[in-house]
Amino acid sequence: MAASHFLSERSVDHVVLERGEVANSWRRERWDSLRLLTPNWQSRLPGHHYGGPDPDGYMTMPEVVGFIDRFAALTGAPVRTGTTVTSVRRTDDGYRVTTDQGELACRTVVIASGACNRPAVPALSEAVPDEVVQLTPFDYRNPGRLPDGGVLVVGASATGVQLAAEIQRSGRPVTLSAGEHVRMPRVYRGRDVLWWMDAAGVWDQRYDEVPDLTRARSLASPQLVGTRERATLDLNALTELGVELVGRASMVRDGELLFSGGLRNVIRLADLKLDRLLTAFDEWALESEVEADLKAPERFEPTRVPASTRLRLDLRGGAIRTIVWATGFRPDYSWLDVPVVDTKGRLDHDGGVVAGPGLYALGLPVLRRRKSTFIHGIEDDARDVIAHLDGYLRS
């Protein structure tokens, strides 16, 4: 719909196809307690922003749906809901789009089908014994629906830490398997850490300025949660709740899940990285006008690593009844019949300009800027990409 906003601005005739309803992913693919991890003031779409009484709060899912519904009404985007795209094929002068409601011919296509269509679950899940219930964040709604007993949460990014905390609080003992992760405090020097990302220019860093783009594009989400208390949800907070930390899940052998012995290092990497980020914030603040309004710089306690971590977990003994795979998401391009997807399922594009003439993408990690996959990141990206598209149509 952000693309639609800029297409309308340039008087380019277009339609927006949506298989479900407006804001479908927020309606159908999220768990009950989820709130945005981005603060309300940051929820901005072209010509639309949060105007409520709690700019520092975090929206619930119904609030996000309302926010996006209002944006849809405001832009008057020509959305055709309940229309699933089943194929996009190249023709002599553009593309033929097949949907479950008929066909369309167009000169250009903007792929805005999302970066998180499918949970990415590692292959080792196939060797998990049948008696253990396996869930992805798409199946999970709330802890009450899980069997009583122990839960293994695999993955320590935003989804993993949030689910680990709420499941542990429900009385089900949680083991959290952590690989590389991104540690962040919720609040730093009195401001939301995402205020810093924004103000210090980290989020505006362009894709062609990022040193290692492949790595930046596969970076996990930060360990953040949106709560009224603005609480930090790092591994120390989880340890305090009683969650047991283990290393990356690496293999199932004879009904046992084996974990990496490298937990200490991934934790050290995350702590060092956080310190570098905070140092960069402090250096930026010194040069800025806000320094005087900020609290003093601080550094957070190193993450506590258990003296000896568990390396194996018996999945047959009944101690673990459920595994939640919080191991990330991936896009689904099964409907795209144009050879622009690599062997790892990634779209081949340069800042949203896809390697097929007239084909564009939006909403992918670090598409044009570090903020590209966030709600507030779409405006700048959509403006640039649609400018390119308009240029292509005129050429």
Added chain:
Amino acid sequence: MTAVDSIDNGVNVQALLEAREALKGAPEAAQFTWRSTTRWENGVHTTSTVKDYSGLGADHEHKAESTFVADHPEVFAATDNGITPIEYLLVGLGSCLTAGIASVAQNRGIQLRSVEATLEGAHDIRGILGADSDVRNGYNGIKVSFNIDADASKEDIEALVAQSQKRSAVFDALTNPTDVTVEVV
């Protein structure tokens, strides 16, 4: 760039970066096989040799064959002609992490003056003796201490050490399970 160019830890990072780029599109060439042979001498004394390996689509030989003698110490009622096999794991880990530190330092423009790793593996030998079935055969834990003198802050040195673990073949081989097939031919 000047800082990076003027430091020299003796690692050809340029060649490594070029190899990384080249192999991105050629996964077959990236498949290496490392080999060693072990011959029984007497008692628990063995001699292993390492000479050839393959990779980049071809067979290769080291400049010279290397020989490694393993035995067990006299407290194990053995002849102590060489170190115990499990000590070779420490040798492998220490040399892999240290090499990694030199490479990462070169890439980050950090001049090293000295690097020394001290490794300790905690081993409860009741496992291998079959004295207690709850005790594992291998190490219960390995501790590596690095003493590094370099033109860098403490944080940068810690980041070097962390990154070298992240990219270490032996660290991975020791911390993650590996499928091992042993057969009689």
